[in-house]
Each structure stands twice: as structure tokens, then as C-alpha cells.
Amino acid sequence: MARKKKAEEEPEEPSGTAGACVLVVLSGVVVAVVFRVSVTVGILALWLLGTLSLWRAARRRMSDSSATPPPPSGSTLYAAHGYEVERVQEGPGEGMTILYPVRGEEVSEA
Template structure:
């Protein structure tokens, strides 16, 4: 097996995980340097980074351009209702 074949078989998720690990290590180094320079600068950096992450996640959640999921059909909800009411029948107490 050649190197190209081995690289082609590598799952795509592992490179993303490796990239995430690199970003975590680099950001930890930056925070460590900021705390070494001045404790207030380190705290400010952590607060600003957390606020930015919270802003991005909240903004991503409120995207109104996405279509809502389709409503459940009547037969499916009826099936669930009958399954939940009949699941206790026929069982002995023990």
C-alpha cells in the first residue's frame, strides 16, 4: 500500500479533530502568556473570548433562514399514543 492510498483511506473527521487540538493548545498558550504578562490582561482575554463564543453560538441558533422541521403526521402520533397506552398490558406483577 502506498502513501497516497493510506492518506485516501484516512477518515475526514480525524483531521478536524487534530485541527481542534492544535487550536486548543495554541489558545492555551496565548492565555498563559497573557496571564504571565498581567493577571488582569489574562482575565480580560478569557472574558472577551467567552463573550465572543457566546455571541457566535446565539447568533447561529437564531438563524431564521433555516426551514423548521415538518410537523408529525397524524398516523404517527396516533401510533405513539396507542403504543404508550398498550405497553403495560399483559405483564404480570412480580
């Protein structure tokens, strides 16, 4: 009967967290061994790894998936505000836009 229960149970998939924990522990062991050999070499190795990590992070390109889509061209109706825009003025900062609504004209939701 014990064999049937084992056969019916689905095998567990390895966890990504467990793999990350193993890598952290192995990295700690390597750093400890390097510091045990020579403190100076350990400090230089940590500085080198930190510099390489920072350089790699700075060179990585960010995806455009989180960028705000451009406003529709030729349209003066902005859905987020619910009114027509009288004029659009570029602000003092880069990418800053100031919208001046037409006074007293609220656009109804249709």
C-alpha cells in the same frame, strides 16, 4: 522492495481531530502568555472572548431542517394514531393541539 510497498500504500489524509488538537494547544499557549504578561489582562481577555462567543452563539440562526412538518390541510386522518378525529381543539399552551378520536371506529391499514 521497500519502495514498492511505499508506492502501493495510499497517502494518509490529515485528520480533523488532529487539527482541532493543534488549535486547542495553540490557544492554551496564547492564554498562558497573556496571563504571564499580566493576570488582569488575561482575566479581561477571557471575559471578552466568553462574551463574544456567547453573543455570536445567540445571534446564529437555527436551521428549519429539524422542524416538524405541518399537518396535511383538510385531512382528519392522522397516520400516527390510526383513527379518524372527531374534533381538534387548541390546548392551553402555545402550539398544543388536543385530538378527540371518533369512538369505536378504528381505521384499518389498507
